[in-house]
Every structure is written in structure tokens, then in C-alpha cells.
Amino acid sequence: MNGLENEAADGHFEPLLQVEMAMGTFLSDWHNCDQLSTFMARMISHNRTDPIRHSNFFSFALNELLEVSFRGGSLDGRIGCAVYRHGPMERVKLTFPCPPGQRQFYREAVSKTRRGNAYARYIDAISTDLAPSREAVLLDLAINFDARLRLEESDPPQITIVIDLPLEGIVS
Amino acid sequence: MSTTALSPFNVEFDPNSQEFSLSGVIRPRSVDEIAASISTLKGAIDQVRGVLYINVKRLVQMNNTAFHAFARVVLDACRERSDLRFVVVTSSVVGWTERMFGHLNKIEPQVTVEVYDSKFYPGQSFVENASFIPILRTQTKMTWRHERAILPRHGIRPGMVMADICCGIGDFAMLVRKEFQPARIVALDHSKASLAYARDVAAGFGITDIEYTYGDASEMLLEDNQFDFVTCRHSLQIFNQPDVLLKELYRICKPGGRVYMTNEKNSHCLGEPRSQSIQWTYEEVAKLFGHFEMDVELGPKSRRYLAEAGFDDIVVESFMVTNLDGDPQDFADIIAAWENVYAGEMAVKRGDPPEFIERFRQGFRDHIFAALHPKGYAGWPIWAASGRKPL
Structure with a gap:
């Protein structure tokens, strides 16, 4: 992921990690999800x-995002995870390669979290799913962590899930 | 019990208490990885009658894969067995568990969530009153004169990774930070009011490197084996299960690190003149705390507790805070605060008659008299003890 500071300037979010x-x-x-989320959570908290x-x-929220990218991931390309902060809010930008066939899925899944x-x-x-779909995971973040999600598709074949987490308010 | 190398977790079922417990970090890639745990839950459901408690107080992390799998079993059971209730017991420390499991009630009313707002010791409310804070500060000021010299004998060194468990208003952590310059210090307490006070004081001094955290000392989120030096002052004596707390202190301490604790033996508070009245009152203090499941006679038992918890190289010493430690009025102020709480609140709550309370108060007043008397002597004995976690 390039241009970290340029991206961070958007919305006054400062880059952390x-x-x-x-x-x-x-x-x-698979344990990369757990280890990355634990490490990054400690660093930024x-x-x-x-x-x-x-x-x-x-760590909970980031692990879920990483698991989403893990389950939908392909071997080519790179994954990038950047964390920013503005006041009580952390913003995570998770960028990973997304096959054309899955882009619409992510558009709809992210969109549903805001409906x-x-x-x-x-x-x-x-109530009904045997295992959580990636859509349900994103809904979980919106419902249980008051997260706001959106998608950036400026650099195909990469996509970026942007999630704002107001955890400072929830925790404290 | 199920474990993976990187994300250990425990699953247990106790048929006697009808309690199924999940603890640790549960982040499987697929349900297959936790099949044994799912099977344990199904088996528990088959065995119990009436209610099954699902204890997630010590659940540190759980991904959606695991949550959906366990939820699926519970919800299916609700549909098949109308006679069964599920009570999910969560911790107020790990707030997301309350949120996530709370949704199950929306789907099946047979599932309810209880937040374990642990009142580990029934007297917790007595000392969390904001009016008690100045006295706590004075107490720390007076004990610090001694502990500053005692702590190095128990192994504290600059640059250590430290935890102060049951940190209260955080003043001890501030003093330790200044005197011994730990590389890192985490200060944990279960009183949000005390922590808010601690953070305000730290901010006022421009101190940002003490990690004050809300937590349950008997069920901490802190990981195993990470602290060189763990302190826990005046707290085991007011937990109704000091061995449980000590087990947690042992867990978070590094092998080779030390756990340091202070406790009192209240019946040994003393003073001259009027020693008999003083002695009677403090013997009654010990009984009063005993009524509320607290052992303020624990100090000399420290060695036994440490040994039974698995520590070695145990060091125990005692010191006496007296009216000669600085301003005698400070000592008198502490005793006056004790009188207010012990006689004014605790004895009243126990239902003691007025004549008892008046005699009870008199001992505190005599202790103050001794403290302020130009030829008087008043003392408050404390036991400092530490043990090493074996390598």
C-alpha cells in the first residue's frame, strides 16, 4: 500500500501503523489472522x-476483517493493513486482491451493513446460517462494534475495505 | 479440553453446577477444529435439567465461526427442549461478549445473559466511596515511607515489566513509576471510579505511560507469564477467595519473577495510652470483616498462601506505620476514616446495636487520642510478603 500519508490526510485521520x-x-x-490482529491491536492501543x-x-474486529480476506483471498498480489486514528475513532484500511467475480459481492455486503x-x-x-458468511461477519462488526464500513475500488484488482471503529467510546 | 499451539482455549463442563465454560482464545478456521468442544456442549445439554449456565467470563477472544457454531447448538436446543433455559454468564470486562450473546435472547427468549458484575468481596462498596479517596492517598503516603525501602528487598529493580493489581486510585503505581522506573507498568482495578481518579491524577502530572485498565483481578485479560514484578497491596485480605486471586497473580508473573503483596493483621493495631479500649475495638474490626467474608488478619498467613500457590524463595517481613511517621494528624485522619466506615457503615449494616457501636467507636477515638498525644504512640502493623514463581 502506497501513499499512506496522502490517504490519511483524508478526514484528518493520522497514520498509526x-x-x-x-x-x-x-x-x-490461518494463525496469521490471530497473530497479526493481536500484534497490531497491542501496538495501536x-x-x-x-x-x-x-x-x-x-483485535476482535481486525481479526474478523483479516479472516474475511483470508477466506476470499487468492495467492497473487499483496495484502496491506493500515490503521489510522482521529480522536476516539480508529480507521482500518484493509487492501487485498479481489477477483472480478467477487467485487460485486463485497459491494453488496458492505452496502448491507449500512441499511x-x-x-x-x-x-x-x-438464527439460520450453519456457519457465518462473510456478509454476516461484516454485519457483526457494524452491529456489535458500531463500525461504519465502506469500500474503495480505486486500484483494481485490489479492493480496500475501510472500517471506522469507535472503540474508545465503547471501551471507556 | 481443547487446545491449539497458538490459540489456547479451554472447554469444560461441570455437571454439578450445570455449567459449561469457554475460556481463552477460540479462533478456529472451521467448525471441524472445535468439533470436540461442540460435542461437549451437546453432551452437557443432554445431561442437564432446568438450566444450563454457559460461562464465558474468561473468554478472551472468539471469532464468528466459533460464535455461530456454539450459538447454533444452543438455539437448536431451545427449539427442541422447551423445558430448558440457558444463562450466558459474561464479564463486564470483555464487553463484546455481552453484546454478541445478548442477541440470542432476541431469537430465543429461553436464552438470557447475565453480566458477571463481580462483587468479589462484599465490602467492596465500603471502600469505593469517593469520600474515602483522600484517606487512601494518606494511607499510601504513610506506607510508602516503609515500602520504598522494602520493595528492593523483594526484588524490584528499574527496567522491570510490572503490574499493580487492585491498584485502587493508582497512587502506588505513580510512586513506583517515579522511584523504580519500570519499563512498563499496568495498573488494574475493578472500580471504574477509582480508575477515573487515577487517570485524572496521572494526566494532571503529564504521565501517560501507566496503563490503567479495568479488570477483574480474579479473571484477568492479561496473558500468562508476562510480568517481572506483580504487586497486590491490601487486597487479598478483602477478597473472599484470596487463593483464587493469588492463582491469577501467579499466572501473569513470569517464571523467575516475583509477586509482592501487603496485608494487615488488624487485631494487632495498637496504641498507648488507652491500649485496652484500642485492642478491643480492633479485635472487633477483625470479626466485623469476617462477617463480610474478608480476612483482615491475613498478614501473617501470607507465607502459607504464597507457598500453597506454588511460589518459592518466599520473603516475609512486617512493618509498623505509626503516628511518628511524619505528621501525627495524618495517622489520626486515617483512623477517623476507619471509624466512619467500620462503625458508621459496616457495623450498622451488620445490624449491631447502638451500645456496641458506641463502644466500637470509642476504641478508634482512643487510637486517635494516642496518636495525637504528645507522649503517645499509635501503630498499624502491615505484613509485606513476596514469592518467586519457579523457573
Whole structure:
């Protein structure tokens, strides 16, 4: 991911941390999701009001995002994860290669998190799905973490999921 | 029990308490990885009658794959067995568990969530009152004169990674930070009011490197084996299960690191003149705390507690805070605050008759008299103890 500072200037979010790796490396081990999310959460939470609990919440949310990219990922290209901060809000930008056939899926999944029936969809997913779909995971972040999600598609074949997490307010 | 190398978690079912417990980090790639745990839950459901408690108090992380899998079993059971209720017991520390499991109630009313707002010791409310804060500060000021010299004998060194568990208003963490320059210090307490005060004080001094965190000392989010030096002052004595707390202190301490604790033996508070009245009152203090499941006689038992928790190289010493430590009025102020809380609140709550309370108060007043008397002596004994977690 390039132009970190330029991206951060948007909305006054300050860059905190950025990680990038080859998708092949990322996809080589499922535990990369857990380890990356735990590490990054600790790093960015150290100066929050309650670092331990902020880290716990942030790790949950980031792990879910990483798992989404893991499950939909292909071996080519690179995955990048950047974290920004503005006041009580953290912004995560997760960029990864997305085959053309999946772009529409992500557009719709992210869009559904912002619709009025998001909660009903989430409850329906828990109630009926045997395993969580990627759509249900994104709904979980919107419902349980008050996250705001959007998609950036400026650099195909990459897509970027942008998620704003107001965790400082939830934790403290 | 199920574990993976990187994300350990525990799954247990206790048929006696009808409690299914999930703890640790559960982030499987697929449901297959937690098939044994799912099977345990199904087996638990088959065994219980009436209600199944699902304890997630010590659940540190759980991904959606695991959540959906466990939720699926619970929801299916609700549909098949109308006679069964599920109570999910969550912690107020890990707030997302309350949110996530709370949705299950919207789907099946048989599932309810109870937030374990742990009152580990029934007397917690007595000392969390904001009016008590100045006295806590004075107490720390007076004990610090001694502990500043004692702590190095128990192994504290500059550059250590430290945790102060049950940090209260955070003043001890501030003093330790200044005196011993730890590389990192985490200060944990279960009182949001105390932590808010601690953060305000730290901010006022421009201190940003003490990690104050809300937590349950007997169920901490902190990981195993990460601190060189763990302190826990005046707290085991007011937990109704000090061994449980000590087990947690042991867990977060690094092998080779030390856990340091202070506790009192209240019945040994003393003073001259009027020693008999003072002695009677403090013996009654010990009984009063005992009524509320707190052992303020724990100090000399520290060695036993540390040994039974698995520590070695145990060091125990005692010191006496007295009216000669600085301004005698400070000592008198502490005793006056004790009188207000112990006689004015705790004895009243126990239902003691007025004549008892009046005699009870008199001992505190005599202690103050001794403290302020030009030839008087008043003392408050404290035991400092530490043990090493074996390598």
C-alpha cells in the first residue's frame, strides 16, 4: 500500500501503523489472522485510556476483517493493513486482491451493513446460517462494534475495505 | 479440553453446577477444529435439567465461526427442549461478549445473559466511596515511607515489566513509576471510579505511560507469564477467595519473577495510652470483616498462601506505620476514616446495636487520642510478603 500519508490526510485521520505482506505468505497459515490482529491491536492501543481492553476489542474486529480476506483471498498480489486514528475513532484500511467475480459481492455486503434492516439481517444470519458468511461477519462488526464500513475500488484488482471503529467510546 | 499451539482455549463442563465454560482464545478456521468442544456442549445439554449456565467470563477472544457454531447448538436446543433455559454468564470486562450473546435472547427468549458484575468481596462498596479517596492517598503516603525501602528487598529493580493489581486510585503505581522506573507498568482495578481518579491524577502530572485498565483481578485479560514484578497491596485480605486471586497473580508473573503483596493483621493495631479500649475495638474490626467474608488478619498467613500457590524463595517481613511517621494528624485522619466506615457503615449494616457501636467507636477515638498525644504512640502493623514463581 502506497501513499499512506496522502490517504490519511483524508478526514484528518493520522497514520498509526501499516503492515504489508505477500498474499501467498498470508494465506500460508490461518494463525496469521490471530497473530497479526493481536500484534497490531497491542501496538495501536498502548496510549488509549484502557489499553488492555481497547486492544481486546480492536483485535476482535481486525481479526474478523483479516479472516474475511483470508477466506476470499487468492495467492497473487499483496495484502496491506493500515490503521489510522482521529480522536476516539480508529480507521482500518484493509487492501487485498479481489477477483472480478467477487467485487460485486463485497459491494453488496458492505452496502448491507449500512441499511436500515442490518440488524434484522444479522439476527437472521445467527438464527439460520450453519456457519457465518462473510456478509454476516461484516454485519457483526457494524452491529456489535458500531463500525461504519465502506469500500474503495480505486486500484483494481485490489479492493480496500475501510472500517471506522469507535472503540474508545465503547471501551471507556 | 481443547487446545491449539497458538490459540489456547479451554472447554469444560461441570455437571454439578450445570455449567459449561469457554475460556481463552477460540479462533478456529472451521467448525471441524472445535468439533470436540461442540460435542461437549451437546453432551452437557443432554445431561442437564432446568438450566444450563454457559460461562464465558474468561473468554478472551472468539471469532464468528466459533460464535455461530456454539450459538447454533444452543438455539437448536431451545427449539427442541422447551423445558430448558440457558444463562450466558459474561464479564463486564470483555464487553463484546455481552453484546454478541445478548442477541440470542432476541431469537430465543429461553436464552438470557447475565453480566458477571463481580462483587468479589462484599465490602467492596465500603471502600469505593469517593469520600474515602483522600484517606487512601494518606494511607499510601504513610506506607510508602516503609515500602520504598522494602520493595528492593523483594526484588524490584528499574527496567522491570510490572503490574499493580487492585491498584485502587493508582497512587502506588505513580510512586513506583517515579522511584523504580519500570519499563512498563499496568495498573488494574475493578472500580471504574477509582480508575477515573487515577487517570485524572496521572494526566494532571503529564504521565501517560501507566496503563490503567479495568479488570477483574480474579479473571484477568492479561496473558500468562508476562510480568517481572506483580504487586497486590491490601487486597487479598478483602477478597473472599484470596487463593483464587493469588492463582491469577501467579499466572501473569513470569517464571523467575516475583509477586509482592501487603496485608494487615488488624487485631494487632495498637496504641498507648488507652491500649485496652484500642485492642478491643480492633479485635472487633477483625470479626466485623469476617462477617463480610474478608480476612483482615491475613498478614501473617501470607507465607502459607504464597507457598500453597506454588511460589518459592518466599520473603516475609512486617512493618509498623505509626503516628511518628511524619505528621501525627495524618495517622489520626486515617483512623477517623476507619471509624466512619467500620462503625458508621459496616457495623450498622451488620445490624449491631447502638451500645456496641458506641463502644466500637470509642476504641478508634482512643487510637486517635494516642496518636495525637504528645507522649503517645499509635501503630498499624502491615505484613509485606513476596514469592518467586519457579523457573
